[in-house]
Amino acid sequence: MTATFVLDGVARRYTVPGDRPWRRVPRLALDGVDLTVPAGRDLAIVGASGAGKSTLLRLLLALEAPDAGTVAFRGDAVTPRAPGALRRAVGVVAQDPGSSLDPRLPVGASLREPLECLAVPGNHGARVAELLDAVGLDPAVADRRPAGFSGGERQRIALARALAARPAVLVGDEPFSAVDPTTRRRLVTLVGDLARASGTQLLLVTHDLGIAQRLCADVAVLDAGRVVETGPVDDVFARPVADATRTLLDAVLPVGAR
Numbered sequence: 001m002t003a004t005f006v007l008d009g010v011a012r013r014y015t016v017p018g019d020r021p022w023r024r025v026p027r028l029a030l031d032g033v034d035l036t037v038p039a040g041r042d043l044a045i046v047g048a049s050g051a052g053k054s055t056l057l058r059l060l061l062a063l064e065a066p067d068a069g070t071v072a073f074r075g076d077a078v079t080p081r082a083p084g085a086l087r088r089a090v091g092v093v094a095q096d097p098g099s100s101l102d103p104r105l106p107v108g109a110s111l112r113e114p115l116e117c118l119a120v121p122g123n124h125g126a127r128v129a130e131l132l133d134a135v136g137l138d139p140a141v142a143d144r145r146p147a148g149f150s151g152g153e154r155q156r157i158a159l160a161r162a163l164a165a166r167p168a169v170l171v172g173d174e175p176f177s178a179v180d181p182t183t184r185r186r187l188v189t190l191v192g193d194l195a196r197a198s199g200t201q202l203l204l205v206t207h208d209l210g211i212a213q214r215l216c217a218d219v220a221v222l223d224a225g226r227v228v229e230t231g232p233v234d235d236v237f238a239r240p241v242a243d244a245t246r247t248l249l250d251a252v253l254p255v256g257a258r
């Protein structure tokens, strides 16, 4: 079966302010990344702050082009100019639900948007009600604007929006970080259940190794712009090979210990 994503020798360079106001220096956010995401295998991308995780997602989503190397989605090269089938097949949920929900629109209209943009057949009103119900909200709230919801509720709505057009792949950049631990636990279970029910493949960036293990079969560890370890999440966490993986595992605070 064709892999969902294949990255081959991908590099991404930004220029950032240097030691003088007029100086700009290059910073390599991704440095020769080779990564294959097989179809049907949920993948967590983990790594320290600044390792390049969000940059990797932006390239996978064809929001930015690599400076070197190629990104392919289901066998076809993707770039911002030629995203191909990517936009239709992938739902995206960001860390900050505010960024995916228009504050001026009632949430029902926000949920309808992807259905209309992608000309999804069927009754959109009924689908919106079904989505709100699936994420544990009363469909009657469709008339309210995002400001009328808590952070956790907004994150649920953002999730419903990302799943609205029944994407083959759900890409999330820290989608559970903006909520309290109880809501997070509920959302993690919800995402797992919804993804399983609809056969949606998950591709998640997370700092939370527990979430990575709970939701994903595989993990890729990023360090300083390189993939330093990949494999089944249980194996990698039980027998880490890369120093960066060990450092991440050592940093997890066990509850109950002092």
Ligand SMILES: Nc1ncnc2c1ncn2[C@@H]1O[C@H](COP(=O)(O)OP(=O)(O)OP(=O)(O)O)[C@@H](O)[C@H]1O
Pocket (backbone or CB within 6 Å): 014, 015, 016, 027, 028, 029, 047, 048, 049, 050, 051, 052, 053, 054, 055, 056
């Ligand atoms: N638009 C940009 N302009 C300049 N530098 C950038 C830009 N985006 C990312 N970088 C730099 O590239 C590197 C990787 O950033 P990225 O956001 O991908 O890391 P990350 O692993 O997602 O970090 P975090 O976990 O803190 O979100 C960092 O050094 C960052 O400062």
